Amino acid sequence: MGMLITHKISADLYDDSFSLIAIHSNLEDYAITYAINSTCGLYLKRMKKDLHLNDSMSFSVFDWDDEINDVYWTLISNKCEIEEETPSLGLFGNNISKRTDHLVKERKDVDYFLKVDVADEILFSQKIKAINKISKVITAYPLDTQNLKSKRNLIF
Template structure:
C-alpha cells in the first residue's frame, strides 16, 4: 500500500502586521480618542471584549477598518486586573474575607506595556516611522515603539477574529 505524505508549508502563511507598544496611564477610551485625533483614524470600541481563559482575563479592544487602505487597526489593552474575595483560613472566632487582585497580561513578555496598536498590514519603514512619530506627539503617552512580532512567544494572543 502506498503512503501519501502531505506537506503544508505554504498553505498556512503567517499573517503580516505591525505592532506598536504604548506606555501610558490613560484609560482605554481616552487613549482611543487621542489616537483618533493624532493619527486621523476612527477607532471604535468593539461590542465584545477579548475573553481569554473563560472570563478570567478580559481585555478591552477598539477597532477601525480602513476600507480605502484595506487595513484593520486595533487598539488592545495588555493588562487585565481582576479582584476576588477569599475566606481567610484563620482559626479565629470571626471569619473574614481577604481581597486578592490578580493581574494577567495579553503579551506576558511585555508586562510594562499598557496597550498595543496592531495594524493588519505590513507597512514600510517610512510609514511605520510616521505612525510612531504621530503616536509620540500625544502628550500623555510616555513612550511608544515597534515590536518585532517574529520574536514574540505569545503572538497567538494577537489573533482577534
C-alpha cells in the first residue's frame, strides 16, 4: 500500500504543473532578484540550499510562496561557474581556469528561469511584461516546458 503512494507522488512530480519564464540578462543573481521583486511585487529570497546537480555544479535559487494568490515562485540561475585546476609542469602552481556550465543545457542562451507553480494566464503574462520593463533585462518570455529535455533539472 505504502509503495503505491510513493510511486504516485513521484509520478506527479513530472506533470506540467509549472510554467516557465526564460530571462536573458547579465545581471548578477542578487541584482536580478532585487529587480524582479521591486518590479513585479514578488518577495523572492535566496534559499538556504543551492540546487546541486553533482559535486561540482550548483545553481542559486530564490523562492517565494505567495499564499494570497496560491502561487509558488522560484528563480533559478541557469549558469554556474566551475573552477578547474589544470596541473602545471613548471615552477608555478596549478592553473585555475573557469568554465560556465548550465542547468538546462539545450538553452544555454537563457540566464535565469522563473518557475511559476500554478498561476492564471493573466497574472503570468502581467509578470512577463513587468520583467521586460527591467532595464538590464534583454528579454523575458514564456518557455514551453514540454519540449525541454532537461526539464527534470528544474523539478526539485
